[in-house]
Amino acid sequence: xxxxxxxxxxxxxxxxxxxxxxxxxxxxxxxxxxxxxxxxxxxxxxxxxxxxxxxxxxxxxxxxxxxxxxxxxxxxxxxxxxxxxxxxxxxxxxxxxxxxxxxxxxxxxxxxxxxxxxxxxxxxxxxxxxxxxxxxxxxxxxxxxxxxxxxxxxxxxxxxxxxxxxxxxxxxxxxxxxxxxxxxxxxxxxxxxxxxxxxxxxxxxxxxxxxxxxxxxxxxxxxxxxxxxxxxxxxxxxxxxxxxxxxxxxxxxxxxxxxxxxxxxxxxxxxxxxxxxxxxxxx
Amino acid sequence: xxxxxxxxxxxxxxxxxxxxxxxxxxxxxxxxxxxxxxxxxxxxxxxxxxxxxxxxxxxxxxxxxxxxxxxxxxxxxxxxxxxxxxxxxxxxxxxxxxxxxxxxxxxxxxxxxxxxxxxxxxxxxxxxxxxxxxxxxxxxxxxxxxxxxxxxxxxxxxxxxxxxxxxxxxxxxxxxxxxxxxxxxxxxxxxxxxxxxxxxxxxxxxxxxxxxxxxxxxxxxxxxxxxxxxxxxxxxxxxxxxxxxxxxxxxxxxxxxxxxxxxxxxxxxxxxxxxxxxxxxxxxxxxxxxxxxxxxxxxxxxxxxxxxxxxxxxxxxxxxxxxxxxxxxxxxxxxxxxxxxxxxxxxxxxxxxxxxxxxxxxxxxxxxxxxxxxxxxxxxxxxxxxxxxxxxxxxxxxxxxxxxxxxxxxxxxxxxxxxxxxxxxxxxxxxxxxxxxxxxxxxxxxxxxxxxxxxxxxxxxxxxxxxxxxxxxxxxxxxxxxxxxxxxxxxxxxxxxxxxxxxxxxxxxxxxxxxxxxxxxxxxxxxxxxxxxxxxxxxxxxxxxxxxxxx
Numbered sequence: 001x002x003x004x005x006x007x008x009x010x011x012x013x014x015x016x017x018x019x020x021x022x023x024x025x026x027x028x029x030x031x032x033x034x035x036x037x038x039x040x041x042x043x044x045x046x047x048x049x050x051x052x053x054x055x056x057x058x059x060x061x062x063x064x065x066x067x068x069x070x071x072x073x074x075x076x077x078x079x080x081x082x083x084x085x086x087x088x089x090x091x092x093x094x095x096x097x098x099x100x101x102x103x104x105x106x107x108x109x110x111x112x113x114x115x116x117x118x119x120x121x122x123x124x125x126x127x128x129x130x131x132x133x134x135x136x137x138x139x140x141x142x143x144x145x146x147x148x149x150x151x152x153x154x155x156x157x158x159x160x161x162x163x164x165x166x167x168x169x170x171x172x173x174x175x176x177x178x179x180x181x182x183x184x185x186x187x188x189x190x191x192x193x194x195x196x197x198x199x200x201x202x203x204x205x206x207x208x209x210x211x212x213x214x215x216x217x218x219x220x221x222x223x224x225x226x227x228x229x230x231x232x233x234x235x236x237x238x239x240x241x242x243x244x245x246x247x248x249x250x251x252x253x254x255x256x257x258x259x260x261x262x263x264x265x266x267x268x269x270x271x272x273x274x275x276x277x278x279x280x281x282x283x
Numbered sequence: 284x285x286x287x288x289x290x291x292x293x294x295x296x297x298x299x300x301x302x303x304x305x306x307x308x309x310x311x312x313x314x315x316x317x318x319x320x321x322x323x324x325x326x327x328x329x330x331x332x333x334x335x336x337x338x339x340x341x342x343x344x345x346x347x348x349x350x351x352x353x354x355x356x357x358x359x360x361x362x363x364x365x366x367x368x369x370x371x372x373x374x375x376x377x378x379x380x381x382x383x384x385x386x387x388x389x390x391x392x393x394x395x396x397x398x399x400x401x402x403x404x405x406x407x408x409x410x411x412x413x414x415x416x417x418x419x420x421x422x423x424x425x426x427x428x429x430x431x432x433x434x435x436x437x438x439x440x441x442x443x444x445x446x447x448x449x450x451x452x453x454x455x456x457x458x459x460x461x462x463x464x465x466x467x468x469x470x471x472x473x474x475x476x477x478x479x480x481x482x483x484x485x486x487x488x489x490x491x492x493x494x495x496x497x498x499x500x501x502x503x504x505x506x507x508x509x510x511x512x513x514x515x516x517x518x519x520x521x522x523x524x525x526x527x528x529x530x531x532x533x534x535x536x537x538x539x540x541x542x543x544x545x546x547x548x549x550x551x552x553x554x555x556x557x558x559x560x561x562x563x564x565x566x567x568x569x570x571x572x573x574x575x576x577x578x579x580x581x582x583x584x585x586x587x588x589x590x591x592x593x594x595x596x597x598x599x600x601x602x603x604x605x606x607x608x609x610x611x612x613x614x615x616x617x618x619x620x621x622x623x624x625x626x627x628x629x630x631x632x633x634x635x636x637x638x639x640x641x642x643x644x645x646x647x648x649x650x651x652x653x654x655x656x657x658x659x660x661x662x663x664x665x666x667x668x669x670x671x672x673x674x675x676x677x678x679x680x681x682x683x684x685x686x687x688x689x690x691x692x693x694x695x696x697x698x699x700x701x702x703x704x705x706x707x708x709x710x711x712x713x714x715x716x717x718x719x720x721x722x723x724x725x726x727x728x729x730x731x732x733x734x735x736x737x738x739x740x741x742x743x744x745x746x747x748x749x750x751x752x753x754x755x756x757x758x759x760x761x762x763x764x765x766x767x768x769x770x771x772x773x774x775x776x777x778x779x780x781x782x783x784x785x786x787x788x789x790x791x792x793x794x795x796x797x798x799x800x801x802x803x804x805x806x807x808x809x810x811x812x813x814x815x816x817x818x819x820x821x822x823x824x825x826x827x828x829x830x831x832x833x834x
Contacts, residue, residue, distance in 0.1 A: 174656045175651040175653060175656040175657035176656065176659045178617055178651075179649070179657060179720070181617070181636065181637075182615055182616065182617055182636050182649060183644060183670075183671060183675075183724075184636075184637075184639075184641050184644045193662075194659055197659070197661030198659065198660065198661045200661075
């Protein structure tokens with residue numbers, strides 16, 4: 001039944017079939033990415049300027065998204081917040097997935113002691129609760145953007161490693177791996193040319209999922225006051241500093257929450273609806 | 284209604300992932316009388332399993348029965364609702380799958396699963412069902428019929444499991460049983476017991492059957508009628524003797540011809556005094572913990588010696604588990620030997636491939652059984668074939684493109700195939716690509732590990748012909764590992780018989796009629812022949828069977 005429905009809403013283009021949900025999700029992600037890049041040029045007010053007489057002002061012509069707890073322009077703060085949320089999360093997820101996947105493939109292909117030691121070490125890392133780990137690191141070395149990126153990356157390396165290793169172990173038992181080994185190929189060739197192309201799709205899906213986790217963890221840390229420090233603010237921090245507006249139904253607390261939700265849900269939907277290559281060529 | 288089964292103008296469609304609709308069964312009609320066994324034969328993709336499954340009103344996911352009538356016992360299966368069909372399955376029609384090992388639930392005892400049908404359809408009380416099952420076990424000549432039901436599926440052999448799945452099908456007293464290649468995964472010595480058991484039970488119960496197979500010789504033993512399918516259409520139908528003796532359709536003749544492969548002409552130019560290309564002495568290898576004497580606990584290959592001369596072929600034959608594939612892996616260095624010497628081209632080879640020089644690796648190539656797993660599904664054919672060219676011969680892009688063209692020509696594949704991926708090729712084409720990759724290294728010796736076992740008879744015969752031709756042109760040597768005697772016979776100058784990790788006998792193809800060792804006798808006599816009376820007339824030395832047969 002689900003198959004029939006998916007088939008009905010699929011369109012094809014350039015030898016790939018697309019799904020409407022996937023297209024909408026990728027448009028949302030694209031919009032947020034563009035905003036993150038061009039935020040400084042499009043914001044109507046500087047993020048530190050107090051432009052409203054009242055705090056938690058409503059939405060109106062002058063201030064589209066109202067004002068925050070100090071009377072600053074909410075639209076500008078959300079747009080700039082995209083920059084920090086998307087930027088930090090993306091940098092962290094790149095580091096986490098790149099190191100995790102490479103280590104995972106190497107461990108699966110080499111096996112033996114290297115695999116055992118690395119796996120146990122990363123399992124131990126995995127057992128530390130992520131928020132707690134973040135709290136300890138930020139409390140110890142202080143909060144800055146590089147520290148946040150590295151902390152988030154380290155927290156998510158073990159997961160990426162486990163995932164990639166599990167996939168690569170399956171590929172490793174295939175005969176073409178044996179053929180390549182008997183040919184005398186190096187480990188770098190084995191992981192780059194034989195293993196990676198076969199696991200890239202699930203790895204990309206995992207990349208997206210991990211990006212969502214990092215956005216949420218970063219927002220969580222910021223909400224606790226351990227993320228970005230004022231006057232800079234990512235979306236998590238925006239929710240926290242405006243939480244006092246909740247009884248007044250101020251847009252200042254709802255808008256950043258919606259921003260977090262729209263980005264994470266879109267990434268999730270995109271992963272589930274990635275364009276599929278049509279293999280039926282002689283049609 | 285005269286016949287038990289009457290299929291008229293059956294049409295089945297499948298939908299591809301781009302939404303295109305393909306007709307896979309194009310108007311098939313067939314009849315099965317009461318108590319008659321009809322064989323559906325054809326290569327893979329001919330639609331034989333699809334037709335057989337449609338008799339139960341079942342179409343695999345993505346397929347749909349779009350036209351025609353399927354009358355089984357007076358009911359049109361195509362028109363019934365799923366609920367009505369479910370009522371008939373197990374009681375009127377039963378199914379015996381290809382891989383019994385994959386069809387049994389590993390966490391329940393055999394008896395529970397065999398009598399499950401009677402419970403679902405409320406046919407008889409469990410006590411009575413158990414008694415009936417034991418009777419069936421006895422009729423199928425299973426060992427220990429009283430006790431075997433208490434075991435779990437992994438505690439019995441493959442041949443026994445296949446007979447147990449027949450017992451499961453027969454317990455609901457069906458009028459029609461569908462056998463889907465039930466002996467394809469079995470060794471020849473086991474296959475005989477299973478075939479004999481099936482035949483006697485079906486005959487005793489007067490049960491009609493559909494037997495799906497690609498093996499004409501097996502079909503000849505068990506079927507009354509044969510229907511030859513190709514491309515979703517009936518090519519030819521007739522009684523077994525008619526088809527075997529007077530086949531009219533070219534495709535049927537091709538199938539029959541594939542059974543009698545031409546013997547390889549012995550090399551006139553192979554001088555007798557030539558140095559051996561490969562010599563292995565007393566090689567032992569195995570699995571498990573290494574014991575004090577440096578040998579592994581379980582020895583898959585035990586003190587085997589062999590010699591391959593330049594330009595000549597050695598066949599290694601034996602049933603599954605005899606250590607023939609391990610031997611291939613030992614020679615190639617994938618599974619390092621625990622003891623013994625491997626001398627290749629006059630030089631002693633390291634036991635592990637990782638320690639051999641690049642040239643040594645290049646000169647000895649191995650081709651695996653399953654082209655599906657031996658070719659990286661993520662890479663186009665061009666990349667797969669040109670990798671050894673870049674790796675061993677350091678060719679530039681232009682030279683590689685040219686050489687890939689030559690190699691594709693050599694293995695008789697169209698050049699345009701280079702842009703495709705392995706999943707877009709047929710089984711035979713994949714095996715050719717697999718072979719072209721080995722050729723790309725310019726080897727002196729190619730180890731072929733069951734390379735034709737996963738292919739259809741006609742395709743396998745073509746691949747063997749290709750190997751022979753390439754040998755004439757390139758002066759290669761092959762080590763040809765197989766469980767199929769006719770294949771080995773067709774291509775090899777010497778045949779080594781292995782049993783239980785040991786070399787039993789080495790004979791030339793001319794000596795096949797009179798093997799000296801009792802195991803070779805049993806093995807050779809178990810290969811089915813096209814003669815329909817072969818199975819009934821077969822008398823095997825019971826002592827040999829108990830000694831060597833894995834019942």
